[in-house]
Amino acid sequence: MSEGQKDSRAPDDARTPTPARSALSSHRPDRSAPSATSARDAHPSHLLLRLLVLLLALAAWQLAADAHGSVYFPPPSRIAHRAYELWFSGPVRHLFLTSAAFEDVLPSLGRMAAGFGIAALGGIAAGVVVGRSRWAYAVCNPVLQFARAVPPPALVPVLVVVLDFGTPMQITSIAFSAVWPVLINTAEGVRNTDPLRIDVAAVLRLGPLERLRFLLLPSALPRIFAGLRLSLSLSLILMVFSELLPGTADGIGFTLTDAQSRSDLLTVWAALLLLGVLGHLLNTALLAVERRLIGRGRTTP
Amino acid sequence: MTLRLDALGQRYGDHLVLHGIDLTVPDGQLLCVVGPSGCGKSTLLRTVAGLQPASEGTVTVDGTPVTGVPDQLAVVFQDYGRSLFPWLTVRDNVALPLRRRGLARAERRAEAERILERVGLDGAGCRHPWQLSGGMQQRVAIARALVCRPSLLLMDEPFGSLDAQTREDLEDLLLEVHRTDGATIVFVTHDIDESVYVGDRVVVLSPGPGSRVVLDLPVQLPGKRDQIGTRGLPEFVELRAEVGRAVRGAQGYPTG
Numbered sequence A: 001m002s003e004g005q006k007d008s009r010a011p012d013d014a015r016t017p018t019p020a021r022s023a024l025s026s027h028r029p030d031r032s033a034p035s036a037t038s039a040r041d042a043h044p045s046h047l048l049l050r051l052l053v054l055l056l057a058l059a060a061w062q063l064a065a066d067a068h069g070s071v072y073f074p075p076p077s078r079i080a081h082r083a084y085e086l087w088f089s090g091p092v093r094h095l096f097l098t099s100a101a102f103e104d105v106l107p108s109l110g111r112m113a114a115g116f117g118i119a120a121l122g123g124i125a126a127g128v129v130v131g132r133s134r135w136a137y138a139v140c141n142p143v144l145q146f147a148r149a150v151p152p153p154a155l156v157p158v159l160v161v162v163l164d165f166g167t168p169m170q171i172t173s174i175a176f177s178a179v180w181p182v183l184i185n186t187a188e189g190v191r192n193t194d195p196l197r198i199d200v201a202a203v204l205r206l207g208p209l210e211r212l213r214f215l216l217l218p219s220a221l222p223r224i225f226a227g228l229r230l231s232l233s234l235s236l237i238l239m240v241f242s243e244l245l246p247g248t249a250d251g252i253g254f255t256l257t258d259a260q261s262r263s264d265l266l267t268v269w270a271a272l273l274l275l276g277v278l279g280h281l282l283n284t285a286l287l288a289v290e291r292r293l294i295g296r297g298r299t300t301p
Numbered sequence B: 001m002t003l004r005l006d007a008l009g010q011r012y013g014d015h016l017v018l019h020g021i022d023l024t025v026p027d028g029q030l031l032c033v034v035g036p037s038g039c040g041k042s043t044l045l046r047t048v049a050g051l052q053p054a055s056e057g058t059v060t061v062d063g064t065p066v067t068g069v070p071d072q073l074a075v076v077f078q079d080y081g082r083s084l085f086p087w088l089t090v091r092d093n094v095a096l097p098l099r100r101r102g103l104a105r106a107e108r109r110a111e112a113e114r115i116l117e118r119v120g121l122d123g124a125g126c127r128h129p130w131q132l133s134g135g136m137q138q139r140v141a142i143a144r145a146l147v148c149r150p151s152l153l154l155m156d157e158p159f160g161s162l163d164a165q166t167r168e169d170l171e172d173l174l175l176e177v178h179r180t181d182g183a184t185i186v187f188v189t190h191d192i193d194e195s196v197y198v199g200d201r202v203v204v205l206s207p208g209p210g211s212r213v214v215l216d217l218p219v220q221l222p223g224k225r226d227q228i229g230t231r232g233l234p235e236f237v238e239l240r241a242e243v244g245r246a247v248r249g250a251q252g253y254p255t256g
């Protein structure tokens, strides 16, 4: 659609080597999908501004909490200190991580990685199948829309009955909740492959795997990542949620309920802080992968 | 390769696009197909390429009925921007058709570079299509079509959206390729001048619905074709007028 016009506006003087950055800025994310951080956000003055707002918010929180003096709302300095004590005051050879960090964070991350990994691979594979076949799409679409509309945590009680408490149930909850956005977005992306390019692939007589590798996946990639971003945040939600249930002995969610049962509110807040930081880091990592894969010269919708 | 259309007809639902097309393109001929927009030229090429089955009649290539995409066939599409894969470099785009020939990676690359040089794009292999001008992109598409040495080449208004200078350069590139490779070429255009300049033969289609062949004209021009000399020849002017009359007549304008 718009790509033809965009291409024809490509610089006529092709001798000047185009710097790598222009590849980045030429990537326009799908308007219907939640957009990745745009190039504008990376501008130094925006970075400074964002840092300033963050610091102001922290300062306000600190002052308000100090003035109030409530045990339920400790100031951020004390929360940060508790987090440091709990997880980041370990020996150098463990990258300053304490053994509690390994016990609390690693099981959580492991379950999340397993659930998200299953959701991503399964969602992309099923999405390609559904998106390739008009028939499969027509048949599956209502089911998919329904599955997506169910609030994911509502599934957990069902899975508890089926699988009982424990890691398999937790991983299944994560995978089963996170699979729908990837699946739906992949199917949508594959289905919207330019029909002319499908003709090109037919005329070049590409085999099914080559068609997948050189046409369907690359052209659906922006949508696939839109789905992955949604799935990642769902995975984090479900990771914590499934750890809040009884039958859990480790993980950040367990730390949360455990500290709560001991009325250790400082640790509760520290765990929340840790979750926020983790979520942000995971998101940033996914965005970096996306930039690497799509940034290079993608102009496709 | 000899291409033969017998009573070919094509319809979309109730809408009859082509009807009763009989045409034989002998091996090595460069046939130009001219016709008003919407008369079914692209549909004709898609049918020959085996991308859609004929509703009526048959298409045969060297005596074999076309059911899928024939071997040894290549297509250059009008919309170069969409027909190239933007996520691949120019070289990988051009090397893509070589995969099914089972060549090693290094051989594919070398072959792609060789063809790129031939279409005047040496050194552009590592760039991406969207970094090139329209004319260069269409050269990439031509290189991709030529890389498997097709014996039947279909081109759908390939130069339609290029500026005059680029267009003339590419017309001459096409003539050079045809002289040396000798493939059978079906070249669709809506430009009457271009059809006479490029073609060994020009076929005019009537406007739809139910387009037919209204003129089938061999083009004989003295000497090697060149942009300025050839277009000034009295023979060229006469042929162009004849094609023009057929296109206009077919469109229902007074022919006198």
Ligand SMILES: Nc1ncnc2c1ncn2[C@@H]1O[C@H](COP(=O)(O)OP(=O)(O)O)[C@@H](O)[C@H]1O
Residues within 6 Å of the ligand: B012, B015, B017, B035, B036, B037, B038, B039, B040, B041, B042, B043, B044, B208
């Ligand atoms: N996929 C399609 N479905 C229905 N009608 C079509 C389709 N493709 C083309 N047509 C119709 O067929 C006619 C011929 O189209 P086309 O072959 O693209 O003409 P041309 O290439 O000569 O401009 C047009 O009237 C067009 O609207």
Ligand SMILES: [Mg+2]
Residues within 6 Å of the ligand: B041, B042, B043, B156, B157
């Ligand atoms: Mg057309």
